[in-house]
Amino acid sequence: MFRRTFWFTTGVAAGVWATTKVNRKLKQLTPESLARTAGNKALEAGHRLKDRAVDFALDVRDNMAQREAELGDVLGLNAPVDPELPAPRRYAAIENRTEPKTYVIDSTSSTYKKNSYNRNEDH
Template sequence: MFRRTFWFTAGAAAGVWATQKVNRKIKALTPESLAAQAADKAVEAGHRLKDFALDVRAGMVQREAELGDALGLDAAPEDARALPPQRQGAIGHSAGPPHHTNPPSHNGNSYNRNEDH
């Protein structure tokens, strides 16, 4: 008699456990649940992408600072006259159009890319 009661109870418990497991899986596969899971994963991916972009930006700033130090680009020139004439116009010290230091070529074009603009 105890044997039958034990197996009956074990079977009933297994049935309840299996039913709950199946019901949870069915609820997880409803369209609303799938949409919520997809939205959660999209938000998580967005946060990861934002963190990655911030890491890349910080690395860029650090590398630009290293390159600026190595090339001496952090210090502004003391006197604009120390620059060659073609560079003076690039920093805004000459008000006129750029000066052509090379004579025009044989076909009349000066090959100055800024001339047409």
């Protein structure tokens, strides 16, 4: 009699366990659950991709600064300036006027004439 009770209890426990496993798997395979899982995995992938992109951008910036320093050293741009040399000259691209522009208005007509032309003037 104990033998039958043992096997009956074992069968009931196995049935409950199997039923529970099947119900959990069925709940995982519903469309809502699949959509939620896919959305969560997409968010995780997006965060990983963003972190990698930020790391890549920082690496590029560091390597760019290092390479610019190397090129500056090779070309002599980072070398100290020799105090015996004169300062570099600056040439004006256009005429440098110190007085303000004046406009002459012709009293006989309704036109006016400019004294000078500056192409950098606001139009």
